Amino acid sequence: MKQNVTLTLRLPPELYQEAKRVAQEEGESFSAFFRRLLADELRKVEEKKLFNSFSMVAEHTEEADVDYAFQAQREVILENE
Numbered sequence: 001m002k003q004n005v006t007l008t009l010r011l012p013p014e015l016y017q018e019a020k021r022v023a024q025e026e027g028e029s030f031s032a033f034f035r036r037l038l039a040d041e042l043r044k045v046e047e048k049k050l051f052n053s054f055s056m057v058a059e060h061t062e063e064a065d066v067d068y069a070f071q072a073q074r075e076v077i078l079e080n081e
Contacts, residue, residue: 009034050076 011019023033054069 046076 019033020030023030026033028036050073054073
């Protein structure tokens with residue numbers, strides 16, 4: 001079992017209070033709320049990287065390893081199921 005990492009996060013009081021309020025409205029602890037937001041943002045970053053990679057493939061088809069790209073996309077899709 002993986003152990004969680006404890007960290008110190010410095011936030012302006014107003015931001016912390018607002019996040020805490022929204023977390024309560026969502027029925028989550030502040031930690032769960034922050035974890036969800038961070039995971040969502042990291043997923044968006046990965047999706048953007050994947051989109052940019054496929055855009056490059058479309059622009060440079062003669063240099064692209066399309067089989068590799070399809071395999072990478074398949075792995076991402078299966079990982080999220």
